[in-house]
Amino acid sequence: MASFPDPAWFLALGRLMEAEGESFRRLGYAEVRFAIRVLDDDGEGVARTIGLEFEGYALVRAAALTDLTTFDPDFVICARRKVWTRMLDEIVRNGRPDLRGTLSSLALVGEELWLESGDQLREDKFYRVNQTLQEFFNLAAKLGD
């Protein structure tokens, strides 16, 4: 079975997203292209960068990236592997992260997880579709079902 952050892991979440159907429709569509950057736990190097793209109510692309410029994401969500792992563990345990462990809360403090973007307007898309992003990650709780 694929594991985070393999593209196949995100694609599995994407299939769950389509299966959920109505709950994501209720949140509204999202058109956003972004990347997930997983840094080594010592913070010295980038372990993986995965490009993701949502169109409407579906994940249409998940691919390992070597060239961020060509992918041209609206924003990049960066965190060390242990931070991603902690969030996903919380999701698996409770269906969602702890109150202060959501994508938005962690990005607000900016120490453990942060956003990178060349344009504030494009970075603001992270907030415009935030509920969809969080609910997408929360599907990790159902991956083992």
Place this chain on the structure above:
Amino acid sequence: MATVQIKDEDKVGSEARFKYEPSAYLQKLYATGTPDLGWMNRHGEWGMRAKPGNLGLRLKDIEIGSYGIVPEHGSRHRSMAPRGAVVPDDVPSLDFTVNEKAECWADNAMELYEEAVARQWSSARDIPWDELRPLPDDLEHAMCQLCTFFTEVEFIAADAPTRWMSRINQDFLEVKLFLATQAMDEARHTDVFRKRALANGGGLGTATTLSELSLKRIFDSPSFSVQTARLHLLGEGFVLTMFRQGEYIAQNRVEQEIFRRCMQDESRHVGYGTVHLREQLKSRPELAGELHDQLDDAEMILLQTFSVPELVEPMAILMGGGVEHFDKGMELQGQLWRRIVNEYLQRCDSAGLNRRPRCLLPTDFAKIFGA
């Protein structure tokens, strides 16, 4: 078809002040039974077929042919006649005063309108109110005061732009549609924060004179673009960060959902304002001076607004996790302050307004206290 029974039908029109005369057309139609059909030859572009995309038929899908051409100058008839329709010469004017595209347009207005419609939510249905539990008094007081502030300020972002909405030439319909969604968003924000204040044994706290002053300045803005700078760029940008803090300080899932959903809405408003100012400044670079003057005043009022206990202390108590951790809360506030200022300046950059040299907001939180 069954005959509809109308109460007191014999009295209907018995005291009418005017006598109705059927038009010559209706008289002829009655006499001959032959329809005119001339209106079929008075038509916009015929034969157009807008094709829906994968998310249905959106505004961008119907921007086709001449219907998709948004004029630089709004129609001189100043009526509500739809762009692309045949307009009679004698339509009455509604005296629109915003008649230049650059005065209101933003290229993302259509996208933001559709996104807003798709991402509407209900404060009654989508917030898990039954998960609300009693909080310690200091946290409940702080949350209620914060909710009082939001209940007080949020609807200005409906009242103020809709004052201008009614003055915008109908040819710029897409902007008016977006502003209508913004008004709806702000109605929901006002209702949800009022509900939260009343839902957990607290209630509304104190309104403040300085908040009211900042709202009045937005309301009284001399032009739509000036209002956009004060409201969308500075005011809503600042509130957007407060909503993000709101999710962080949430004591439960009720507050988390409220703040996250409000954050999504608010970021659309900021997105419209930033792109509108960008396009306005490209068209009228000389406007930068006036915008700087207005932002000088708006930033000063913002600093004054956040220099009273009703606005400083609730957030610090919530950030710290209680009155006993007030210092920790203030420290966190200080760390976030740089982020607030940085994002505001980056939005100004994105709008094409070099605000950095003129900005009154200190990058160092300690300087707010004179340290």
